[in-house]
Amino acid sequence: MATRSLTGAGTAAWISVLALVLLAAGAFLPLAIMALPGGGGAVAGALGDPVVWRSLRFTLVQAALSTGLSLLFAVPVAAALYEMRRFPGRGLVLRLFALPLALPQIVAVLAIVGLYGERGAVSRMVESAGLGFPSIYGLTGILIAHVFFNMPLAVRIVLGGLASMPGEYDRLSYQLGMGFRARFRHVVWPFMRPALASAASLIFMLCVTSFTVVLTLGGGPRATTLEVAIYQALTFDFDIARAVLLAGVQIAVTALAFGLLARAGGEVSAGLTVGALRPFLVRRHVPGQAVSAITILVGTLFVLLPFAVIIWRGLSADLMGLFGQAGFQRALATSLILGTLAACLAVSLSLALASGMARAAAGRRFRGERTRAERAIGQSSSLILVVPPVVIAAGWFVVIRQFSSAYAAAPVMVVTINAAMAVPFAIRLILPAVTGAAERYDRLCLQLGLRGFSRLRLVTWPLVRRATLLAFAFSLALSLGDLGVIAIFGSQDVQTLPYLILQRMGSYRTQDAAGLALILCAMTMALMMIADRAGKEDSARERSET
Amino acid sequence: MRFDCDFAAGAITALVGPSGSGKSTLLNLLAGFEVPQSGAIRFDGEDMARVPVSERPVSMVFQENNLFAHLSVFENVALGLSPSLRLDPTDRDAAEEALASVGLGGYGARLPGQLSGGERQRVALARVIVRRKPVLLLDEAFASLGPALRLEMLDLVARIHSERGMTTLMVTHFPEDARRIAPQTVFLAAGTVVAGGPTETLLDPGTAPQAIRDYLGSAEST
Numbered sequence: 001m002a003t004r005s006l007t008g009a010g011t012a013a014w015i016s017v018l019a020l021v022l023l024a025a026g027a028f029l030p031l032a033i034m035a036l037p038g039g040g041g042a043v044a045g046a047l048g049d050p051v052v053w054r055s056l057r058f059t060l061v062q063a064a065l066s067t068g069l070s071l072l073f074a075v076p077v078a079a080a081l082y083e084m085r086r087f088p089g090r091g092l093v094l095r096l097f098a099l100p101l102a103l104p105q106i107v108a109v110l111a112i113v114g115l116y117g118e119r120g121a122v123s124r125m126v127e128s129a130g131l132g133f134p135s136i137y138g139l140t141g142i143l144i145a146h147v148f149f150n151m152p153l154a155v156r157i158v159l160g161g162l163a164s165m166p167g168e169y170d171r172l173s174y175q176l177g178m179g180f181r182a183r184f185r186h187v188v189w190p191f192m193r194p195a196l197a198s199a200a201s202l203i204f205m206l207c208v209t210s211f212t213v214v215l216t217l218g219g220g221p222r223a224t225t226l227e228v229a230i231y232q233a234l235t236f237d238f239d240i241a242r243a244v245l246l247a248g249v250q251i252a253v254t255a256l257a258f259g260l261l262a263r264a265g266g267e268v269s270a271g272l273t274v275g276a277l278r279p280f281l282v283r284r285h286v287p288g289q290a291v292s293a294i295t296i297l298v299g300t301l302f303v304l305l306p307f308a309v310i311i312w313r314g315l316s317a318d319l320m321g322l323f324g325q326a327g328f329q330r331a332l333a334t335s336l337i338l339g340t341l342a343a344c345l346a347v348s349l350s351l352a353l354a355s356g357m358a359r360a361a362a363g364r365r366f367r368g369e370r371t372r373a374e375r376a377i378g379q380s381s382s383l384i385l386v387v388p389p390v391v392i393a394a395g396w397f398v399v400i401r402q403f404s405s406a407y408a409a410a411p412v413m414v415v416t417i418n419a420a421m422a423v424p425f426a427i428r429l430i431l432p433a434v435t436g437a438a439e440r441y442d443r444l445c446l447q448l449g450l451r452g453f454s455r456l457r458l459v460t461w462p463l464v465r466r467a468t469l470l471a472f473a474f475s476l477a478l479s480l481g482d483l484g485v486i487a488i489f490g491s492q493d494v495q496t497l498p499y500l501i502l503q504r505m506g507s508y509r510t511q512d513a514a515g516l517a518l519i520l521c522a523m524t525m526a527l528m529m530i531a532d533r534a535g536k537e538d539s540a541r542e543r544s545e546t
Numbered sequence: 547m548r549f550d551c552d553f554a555a556g557a558i559t560a561l562v563g564p565s566g567s568g569k570s571t572l573l574n575l576l577a578g579f580e581v582p583q584s585g586a587i588r589f590d591g592e593d594m595a596r597v598p599v600s601e602r603p604v605s606m607v608f609q610e611n612n613l614f615a616h617l618s619v620f621e622n623v624a625l626g627l628s629p630s631l632r633l634d635p636t637d638r639d640a641a642e643e644a645l646a647s648v649g650l651g652g653y654g655a656r657l658p659g660q661l662s663g664g665e666r667q668r669v670a671l672a673r674v675i676v677r678r679k680p681v682l683l684l685d686e687a688f689a690s691l692g693p694a695l696r697l698e699m700l701d702l703v704a705r706i707h708s709e710r711g712m713t714t715l716m717v718t719h720f721p722e723d724a725r726r727i728a729p730q731t732v733f734l735a736a737g738t739v740v741a742g743g744p745t746e747t748l749l750d751p752g753t754a755p756q757a758i759r760d761y762l763g764s765a766e767s768t
Contacts, residue, residue, distance in 0.1 A: 168611035171579050176677075177600030178629035186631070190616045 013356020016349045017380040023420055024387040027251065027395035030244045033402075046245040051221065055229040056249055062139060062214075062225065063207035063257075066146035070203050071196060073147060074154035077299035078192070079184060080292035081155065082162055087293075093300050094159070095532065097152035100303065102474065102528045104481025105149075105212035106498045107517040110505070111306035112136070112145050112217075114313055114514075121309070141217035146207050152303050154199040161195025162188065180288050201264040205257040209250075209388040212483045212498075216505065226250040227390045231487055240398055247391045258386050307521075314518020322515045331500040332519075335480055338414050338496065343475035345419035347468055350426040353377050355460070357431065358438040381427045384420045390484040392417055397488050410489035414496070417485045422475035429474065433467035434460070473531040477524040547571055547737030553730075555590070555680075558707055558714040560724030560745060563734035564761055569717040572734070573683045576715070577606045589681070600629075605674040606683040609690060612670035613658040619645070619669050620654030626673040644672040648702060664695045671702060675710070682706075684716040688723075696720075700727050721749045721762060733758050 046052060081090065100108065115122045116136050123133040134140045165187070173187045211227045218224050224232070226246050233243035322328050360373040384392075396413055400406045437460050483498040490499045497520045504513040547568045553559050561569045574580040576587060578599040587594040589603055605626075613622045623644055627637045645651055648668040658666055667687055674682055684703065688696045704727040707714055716728060724731050724745045731749055732742040740757055747753045751762055 166611035168608045169614060171577070171599075171606075171608075172612065172614075173629075174579075174599040175577065175602075175604070175606060176625050176629045178625075182630040186614060186617065186625070190614075 010352075010356050010359055012352040013359075013377055016352040016356070017377055019349065020380045020383055020420055020423070023416055024383045024392060026399060027247060027387045027392045030240070030395050030398040031248060033399070046239070046242040049242055049245075051224075051229055052242065052245055052249065054221065055224045055226045055246065056253070058223060059208060059225040059227075059250075059253065062142050062146070062223075063204050063210075065139075066143055066150065066207040066210075067200050067204045069143060069147050070150040070154050071200055073151045073299065073302075074158060074199070075192070075196070076295050077151070078155045078158040078162075079188065080295040080299075081159060082188060083180070084289070084292045084296060087296075093296065094156065096300065096303055097155055098532070099307070099525060099528060100149045100152050102477045102481070102524050103149075103307075104483070104498055104520050104524060105145075105210075106216065106483050106501050107310060107481070107521045107524075108148060108306055109141075109145060109213060109216045110313075110501070110513060110517045111309040112141065112148060114309040115305055116141070116144055122305075137217055138223045142210075142213055142223065145213040145217060146203075146210065148303065148306060149213075150203040150206065151299070154196070154203060155299070157199040157202070158192055158195045162191050165191045197264045198261070201257070201261040205254065205261050205385065208253055208257050209390075211388075211390050211487075215483070215487065216502070226253065227388065227484070230390060230394045234394055234397060234488060243394055243398065247394055250391050251387055254388055255386050258382070310514075310517055310521050313514035314521070317511045317515030317518070319515050319518075322512060322519075327495070327500065328516070331495045331497050334494060335496040335498075338411060338418070339476050339479040341415045342418035342479040343422065343472050345415060346422035346426050346475040346479075347430075347472050349419065349423050350381070350430045350471060351434070351464070351468065353381050353423070354427055354431045354434040355438075358435045361435060362438055362442055382424050385424060388484075389417050389421050389482070390488065392420075393485040393488045407489060407491040407493065410486070410491065410494040413489050414479075414482075414485050414494075418479035418482050419475070421482065422471075422478045425478070426471035426475050429471040430464060430467050433464040437463040470531045473527045477527040477531075480527075481520065481524055549575070549734075549739055551732055551739045551742060553713060553715060553732075555713050556711045557730055558704070558716065558728040559730040559732060560728035561715060561717045561732050561734060562719075562721065562724060562749070562761075563740070565719075566736075567734040568737040569734055570685055571737075573606065573685050573715065573717060576602075576681070577604050577683060578602050603679050604681045604683060605677050605679045606685060607667065607670045607674065607687040609686045610663075612673075612687075613666055615658050617657075618654060619650070619656050619658065619661070622658065622669055623654075623672045623676060626677040640676050641672075644675040645669070647675065648672045664691050664699060667691070667699060668702070671706065675706060678710075680712060682712045682714045684714070684718075686717050686719065689719060696723070697726065703727060724749060733761075735761070 081093070084090065113136055114120055116133070117123065118136070120136070123136075126133045136144070169187050173183045178186065208225075209227060210225065211231070214223070214225045214228045215231065218228055226249055230243050230246045230250065233239045233246060356377050357374050360371050360377070393413060396409070397406050400409050441459050480496075481498060483502060486494075486496050486499045487502070490496070495503075497516060501513050501516045501520070504510075504516065549568065549572050561572065563569055571580065575582055576594075578594070578597070582595075594602060613619070614625075617625070620641060621631060623641045624631060624633055624637060627633065627640060633641075642651070642654065645654055648671050650665060650668055650672065653661070653665070653669075658669070661669070670687070682703075688699045691699060700723055703714065703716070706712070707727075714728075716723070718724060728745055730742070731745040733740045733748060735757055741748060741755055748758065749762065751759055754762065
């Protein structure tokens with residue numbers, strides 16, 4: 001009995017795995033149904049549809065360009081932040097760079113339109129200088145938005161990679177009198193390169209599955225990605241065969257991208273934390289410092305300005321009137337209820353999966369290789385990355401409407417798919433705490449006969465509580481801002497805040513949209529700050545314990 | 547912490563004391579990796595306060611990570627001649643010669659990972675040789691090596707010292723290290739200099755002050 005509880009992963013973990021697999025299977029069900037006699041011809045017919053191949057090409061091109069540009073801007077900013085290790089506000093800049101990750105995409109899109117769109121602050125400045133500024137709708141806007149989301153992410157990943165450099169290297173490079181260029185080539189770059197590779201593969205994957213940005217900034221059939229094409233096939237054209245084919249292609253592309261990510265040693269949750277760099281006071285030449293300072297300033301402004309625009313435009317909207325609208329109140333309530341449920345589900349799934357992994361890991365303490373159980377659980381938690389939310393939602397939409405109204409299933413679909421979306425992040429936050437608790441107290445618990453719920457309550461929970469709350473806050477922020485699932489399942493009856501923003505944008509009620517964006521932004525950013533603070537207290541406590 | 551001491555030019559001095567006594571901090575101050583809150587560090591009468599790390603007359607060898615793992619042994623030594631690795635033929639000869647003088651002739655093409663711990667520290671010493679700085683700081687540079695190897699490395703330091711007359715400061719936990727090559731010893735405790743003088747008398751359980759006898763313990767008095 002005791003040995004089995006050590007080696008087995010536990011029932012709860014396997015139930016969670018099953019739930020995630022079932023959910024993702026929804027994406028494949030229509031394919032299976034279509035493959036039945038009579039349906040197969042329609043999908044094969046869609047093969048000749050130019051929309052499919054045009055969106056595939058655009059998906060790959062925009063993702064490659066977004067990745068390249070994000071890295072191109074991230075390298076100088078990261079190098080400057082590394083050089084200037086001791087300026088006041090450095091911590092603030094790094095924290096600012098963590099925010100775009102959790103900012104609802106629709107909110108960022110509004111801000112970017114406000115800055116770079118027609119009559120936007122930046123585009124007007126460029127035009128008054130006598131230069132032309134391309135239209136924000138189309139590839140330009142998509143690239144700006146993707147760089148806004150991913151450049152800061154790449155900076156954080158790169159700085160995290162540099163933190164793994166031995167401190168002596170740093171000192172040596174100064175003692176040997178290396179200049180900026182020599183230090184970059186011999187010391188910084190060798191540590192930056194692997195971090196850049198994993199950042200590149202992660203950003204490529206995020207951009208291949210980018211939905212909201214392309215939906216709102218993509219201009220017509222020329223700038224449409226696979227996911228947006230699926231959405232259009234389902235909601236406007238009702239061309240189910242094309243949607244199914246597109247979904248199949250999208251899964252193939254994401255699977256490929258995920259393979260790249262795994263090979264590059266990338267981590268989905270990379271950039272959530274940044275290792276501390278050893279502070280070290282060095283006198284430097286003034287010109288080098290000036291270049292670094294300007295680089296940091298430009299990078300910071302690029303990330304900060306959209307937030308400023310959200311606040312500025314939101315405050316000048318009629319917020320009081322907005323609060324009085326019945327539509328807003330319903331959307332807010334729906335968002336909060338569905339978001340909370342999704343976050344609860346995400347955290348429960350992650351806890352179950354993490355405990356399963358910890359137990360499976362304990363079974364092999366003296367063997368190096370990971371057991372099959374561990375790998376299966378780990379892979380199921382990242383299934384959502386290969387089969388993206390919009391594809392799952394589209395699959396279930398096609399299946400459910402065979403039997404009843406698909407829109408009635410909206411709450412269930414939003415909660416489950418948004419929960420699955422958050423699991424890869426939540427599990428990375430929870431897993432270290434759970435495995436730590438297991439490693440420290442496994443034998444003691446066995447000896448005392450602490451099992452099941454009493455062990456969870458007395459031993460595990462007190463140790464993982466903080467990580468769980470952090471994961472909850474992050475999951476809630478993620479589901480509050482998601483537009484993918486609700487865009488497909490949303491209707492007059494079920495609307496969330498991002499959906500309402502999309503509607504207001506569509507009907508040119510920009511004042512309302514700006515107000516809503518500010519409210520949604522404030523909610524998610526507050527959650528991120530709570531999570532950030534909790535995380536910091538956590539690491540401070542760990543330091544004091546060692 | 548508060549340090550008030552001077553070190554004789556051209557001599558080997560051992561820095562001894564319990565952990566946390568400030569030995570490494572003192573070396574970091576001299577090398578410029580840390581900045582004193584007040585006071586001055588003088589070398590040959592010249593105040594070092596405004597002298598950048600790379601311009602100080604100092605080479606420091608750490609306990610580990612002295613070599614860049616992704617650069618070859620030769621390049622690691624050559625960095626001491628040109629921080630951008632732009633080498634002329636005389637530089638190349640000097641680097642090869644230094645490697646030969648620490649007993650690693652022909653090892654230049656290898657990566658540090660292919661070397662043993664002792665060999666890696668020899669490469670670090672080869673770089674010290676080509677840098678030609680008048681001061682050598684050893685921060686427990688040989689503490690992770692086995693006893694025989696450690697003594698071998700100390701003898702190498704002594705040889706480099708006799709050839710070049712570098713002012714050498716050596717942090718160590720082992721009193722026998724000091725007795726072997728350092729005529730002078732400075733004893734630190736709790737962030738300050740407790741005593742300094744000839745190693746023989748300072749580390750002799752018979753004549754040492756009480757604090758040093760406590761540090762040496764009974765193992766040394768037998």
